Amino acid sequence: MNHPQLAKSGFSLIEVTMALAISAFCFVTLLALVPLDIQRDQNSDAMSRMSNLASSIARDLETTPTSTSTAISPVYLFSISPAGGSAGNASQTLFLDAGGTPTGTINSSATASSIYRVSVSITPPPVGTTMATLARLVITFPAQAAPLPGTQPNALTYATLFETTISLNRN
Secondary structure (H helix, E strand, O other), rough: OOOEEEEEEEEOOOHHOOOHHHHHHHHHHHHHHHHHHHHHHHHHHHHHHHHHHHHHHHHHHHOOOOOOEEEEOEOOOOOOOOOOOOHHHHEEEEEEEOOEEEOOEEEEEEEOOOOEEEEEEEOOOOOOOOOEEEEEEEEEEEEEEEEOOOOOOOOOOOOOEEHHHHHOOOO
């Protein structure tokens, strides 16, 4: 008796195994990219916060009243020397918490709640000129990477570094 041949349908065990192996390889590759994306998102968030802090500090420096002696900024208490002064050339360090509130005084050490390190170097113009007062502002995250106050940070020590220069019209 002749039996009709059944049509061969479906996948063999080898084909299913190969499809699962290829799918698993692709899935593992995508999972390896997740930590990089999370770190990039955290760095982007930190840069946004540091940009906002820089704007706040710039407003604080800009609203500091002009004086013939050393002036103190109203919010963050940075010292700004008058024209010809040299005291402002030294770096002033301030540590801030996550909300941008100082965790100590100028040139004090970092505390456990310090998240950001702000270093400000202010260069007043020479006496008798109408040049701008220059302020170099460097904000770093995390603050504890190099907690020594009074020194300028560098990009090799920090996960995230934001730097800007501000020209202040103090004439």
